[in-house]
Amino acid sequence: xDETVTAKKKWTDGFRFWSDRxxxxxxxxxxxAVVYIVALVGIPFIIAMAYSVTDVTxxxxxxxxxxxxxxxxxxxxxxxxxxxxxxxxxxxVSQIIILVLANILALILSTDFRGKWFARFLIMxxxxxxxxxxxxxxxWLLDSKFSPIDWVLRxxxxxxxxxxxxxxGKNLYYLGRLExxxxxxxxxxxxxxxxxxxxILMAGLTSIPQDLLDQADVDGAGFWRTLxxxxxxxxxxxxxxxxxxxxxxxxxxxxxVYVLTRGGPVYYTQILxxxxxxxxxxxxALAEGSAxxxxxxxxxxxxxxxxxxxSRRTEVT
Amino acid sequence: xxxxxxxxxxxxxxxxxxxxxxxxxxxxxWMIITMFKQDKDLYRSANNPFIFNLPPTLSHLDxxxxxxxxxxxxxxxxxxxxxxxxITLVISIPAAYSLARLVGRWGERAGIGIFLVYLVPPTLxxxxxxxxxxxxxxxxxxxxxxxVYPTITIPFSTWLLMGFFxxxxxxxxxxxxxxxxxxxxxxIKVIMPLSMSGVVAVIAFTFTLTLHEFVYALAFVTSSAQRxxxxxxxxELVRGDVFYWQSLMAAAAIVAIPVGLVYNIFLxxxxxxxxxxxxxx
Numbered sequence: 172x173d174e175t176v177t178a179k180k181k182w183t184d185g186f187r188f189w190s191d192r193x194x195x196x197x198x199x200x201x202x203x204a205v206v207y208i209v210a211l212v213g214i215p216f217i218i219a220m221a222y223s224v225t226d227v228t229x230x231x232x233x234x235x236x237x238x239x240x241x242x243x244x245x246x247x248x249x250x251x252x253x254x255x256x257x258x259x260x261x262x263x264v265s266q267i268i269i270l271v272l273a274n275i276l277a278l279i280l281s282t283d284f285r286g287k288w289f290a291r292f293l294i295m296x297x298x299x300x301x302x303x304x305x306x307x308x309x310x311w312l313l314d315s316k317f318s319p320i321d322w323v324l325r326x327x328x329x330x331x332x333x334x335x336x337x338x339x340g341k342n343l344y345y346l347g348r349l350e351x352x353x354x355x356x357x358x359x360x361x362x363x364x365x366x367x368x369x370x371i372l373m374a375g376l377t378s379i380p381q382d383l384l385d386q387a388d389v390d391g392a393g394f395w396r397t398l399x400x401x402x403x404x405x406x407x408x409x410x411x412x413x414x415x416x417x418x419x420x421x422x423x424x425x426x427x428v429y430v431l432t433r434g435g436p437v438y439y440t441q442i443l444x445x446x447x448x449x450x451x452x453x454x455x456a457l458a459e460g461s462a463x464x465x466x467x468x469x470x471x472x473x474x475x476x477x478x479x480x481x482s483r484r485t486e487v488t
Numbered sequence: 489x490x491x492x493x494x495x496x497x498x499x500x501x502x503x504x505x506x507x508x509x510x511x512x513x514x515x516x517x518w519m520i521i522t523m524f525k526q527d528k529d530l531y532r533s534a535n536n537p538f539i540f541n542l543p544p545t546l547s548h549l550d551x552x553x554x555x556x557x558x559x560x561x562x563x564x565x566x567x568x569x570x571x572x573x574x575i576t577l578v579i580s581i582p583a584a585y586s587l588a589r590l591v592g593r594w595g596e597r598a599g600i601g602i603f604l605v606y607l608v609p610p611t612l613x614x615x616x617x618x619x620x621x622x623x624x625x626x627x628x629x630x631x632x633x634x635x636v637y638p639t640i641t642i643p644f645s646t647w648l649l650m651g652f653f654x655x656x657x658x659x660x661x662x663x664x665x666x667x668x669x670x671x672x673x674x675x676i677k678v679i680m681p682l683s684m685s686g687v688v689a690v691i692a693f694t695f696t697l698t699l700h701e702f703v704y705a706l707a708f709v710t711s712s713a714q715r716x717x718x719x720x721x722x723x724e725l726v727r728g729d730v731f732y733w734q735s736l737m738a739a740a741a742i743v744a745i746p747v748g749l750v751y752n753i754f755l756x757x758x759x760x761x762x763x764x765x766x767x768x769x
Binding site for chain 1 (some may be wrong): 490499501502504505508509511512513514515516518522530531533537538539543549569578579580583585586587590591595600602603604605606607608609610611613615616617618619620635636638642643646671672687696699700701702706708713716717718719721722731733736737739740744745747748749750752753758
């Protein structure tokens with residue numbers, strides 16, 4: 172009897188001892204996360220870099236060093252340069268639109284108005300929906316024959332008649348025509364990322380101290396002046412975080428292009444991820460696929476570091 | 489003089505709100521109308537697409553639930569989501585606390601490091617990871633996704649929770665320790681209850697991230713019975729060149745609307761999470 176009591180006391184003492192040791196507890200708590208990240212992000216990342224400088228394929232997995240040959244080879248193909256151009260163009264244009272619209276939306280949603288709950292529900296829907304399913308909805312909305320947009324345009328006599336503004340054809344063929352297909356992809360990116368960016372900016376707006384706004388009001392600053400001289404400068408750091416998030420999600424997405432256009436017409440709406448997928452997974456060219464996938468990483472890293480630095484610096488001042 | 493301008497301002501405000509709502513919701517409106525339409529109604533371009541020219545039908549929902557793998561995809565997605573949420577919480581709560589309180593000086597740098605990991609998108613890693621998955625014998629199994637998804641969710645969750653833990657006054661913990669709690673028990677009994685809204689934000693975010701994920705699910709899993717909603721619906725409910733549009737739209741709407749509702753309920757907490765995690769972190 173006595174023995175079990177002392178054993179128990181010993182155990183609680185031991186527990187007490189190590190559960191109070193910060194120098195042990197800190198690394199112990201961090202350890203699983205670090206192991207996980209190193210094993211499944213760090214190592215694969217190194218493998219990706221290794222693949223990109225070898226001649227590995229799915230059929231022949233021996234790694235023979237070939238230097239920058241893969242990069243030289245992919246840079247010569249039209250598909251790659253087209254994908255690169257598209258990735259950059261889609262990303263930059265959609266981010267600009269998102270940033271402008273998200274600011275407006277965040278300002279709207281941080282005020283109180285009738286029916287706000289429902290409006291917020293509708294606006295959040297695109298972000299809550301798995302992007303592949305949302306894109307399926309768009310695919311049907313932009314259908315070559317049964318698009319309701321075409322129906323409305325025909326109804327308004329803007330389409331499908333001789334001398335109509337948008338042409339005499341019955342349909343606009345959104346995904347069959349290059350410019351329209353590109354515009355559709357950008358619209359879907361904006362549609363999807365706008366809610367998240369607005370939510371992040373809302374968080375920034377609610378963190379502005381109320382006395383500051385009251386003071387501005389007392390001093391007679393109007394809506395625009397408060398907006399441009401107080402609110403926007405104060406949420407600038409968090410705006411950069413919002414931008415970073417939507418940038419990552421946009422660059423890291425391939426569902427929109429994969430489901431909507433499959434890179435078509437021909438390969439003119441292909442982006443780097445879909446191209447890397449076709450090469451690396453479907454044709455088994457692991458080396459060229461990895462080289463394609465890695466291509467944007469330095470750019471992404473530079474942007475990320477810039478944004479984080481910026482948000483930190485503005486926070487201090 | 490003042491009243492008319494106020495009215496104009498209000499009308500303008502609601503106009504802008506309506507435009508945003510319409511832009512966001514129109515695909516869903518279109519899904520809901522489509523899913524109940526008969527073929528003869530749907531596939532006539534002269535018909536007004538916004539009304540039911542023929543009586544609505546439930547036959548496409550029947551097709552979706554009884555003749556496709558939709559329910560299997562749903563079960564897989566929920567199963568993966570729940571397990572990944574658990575793994576994420578178990579790993580990222582201690583890590584976040586460690587970074588916020590325990591490891592001190594280099595904790596901040598490690599925090600930035602973890603955030604940077606979040607910047608490595610799946611589109612960069614799916615080729616090497618597909619080889620890792622093959623070598624572990626998990627190819628073509630949803631366990632490959634359970635293994636890999638925490639790499640997306642842990643960095644974000646850790647970063648968000650770190651901000652939460654930092655915002656809790658240190659005095660509280662010290663008081664608890666004066667009362668005889670150890671560091672560990674004061675964390676469990678004092679800090680955790682105060683961080684519940686952060687944990688909820690993490691759960692909501694983690695679950696939706698796994699539900700949305702497309703790249704890994706497409707690259708690692710090829711057998712239908714192991715697919716998730718995100719990949720299963722757009723790739724398998726299309727048979728050859730035939731699109732069963734009504735069933736597809738039903739599938740999308742059935743997933744989107746409940747998730748949207750849950751999201752909206754937790755939105756305030758998510759905003760709070762971002763305010764504490766992102767602004768002060």
